[in-house]
Amino acid sequence: GAVVSQHPSRVICKSGTSVKIECRSLDFQATTMFWYRQFPKQSLMLMATSNEGSKATYEQGVEKDKFLINHASLTLSTLTVTSAHPEDSSFYICSARDSRDSFSSYEQYFGPGTRLTVT
C-alpha cells in the first residue's frame, strides 16, 4: 500500500529557532501533499496544500511566512516552522495524493505525524 513517512517523529526546539519537517511518499509519486496541524483533543486542521513545483496554497489564518512549504520533488515536501514559539507546539501531519489517481480521487495517505515542542 501507499506509504508516507515523516521526519523527524519528534522534535524539541527553543523559542525563536526554525524547525524543518519532511514528508515523503515512499512508494508512489505525489503531485499534491497536504499539511495539517492537530492540537490535543482537537481535529486535524488543514494548513496548506502543497503542489510540486509551485507555491503552496495556504488556508485562511495560516501565516505563509511563518510556515514555509517547499514541494521540490514528486516524493518530498517540507514544512519549515520559522521563529517557532511555544504556541506552535502541536502535532503536524502530512498527507499525499497518488499522482496516478484521478483528480477527483478521494484518497489521501497520511504520514505518522511529527510532534513539535517549542520550549
Added chain:
Amino acid sequence: KNQVEQSPQSLIILEGKNCTLQCNYTVSPFSNLRWYKQDTGRGPVSLTIMTFSENTKSNGRYTATLDADTKQSSLHITASQLSDSASYICVVSAGVNSGGYQKVTFGTGTKLQVIP
C-alpha cells in the same frame, strides 16, 4: 458552515463487545464520507470511503453506513479487540475549494478504549 459532529466523544467497552459510533454532518454539496482510525501519536489510517450512492461498506470488523438524506453515518465495530483502542475520525468532503481540490471537513473524533 460545513460541520461534522461525532458522538460520543469517548467510549469505553469491554473486549469482545460491539459498538457503534455516530457522525452527523452539514457539509454541502456532499461528495464522500470517510472513516479513519488514528492511534495516539500517529497519523490517520483509512477504514472506509463512501460516496453518495453507497449506504454501507465493510472492512473486516468495521462496517460503515451512510444515510445521505438525514446526513448521518455510523461506524459499527464488531467483536472489539484491545487494538481497536484509538480515535475514530469522520471526514466529509464537499465541493471544491479555490485551488480545485475538494473541501475536507474533519470531525473531532470519538476516542474508543477497549478494556480486557
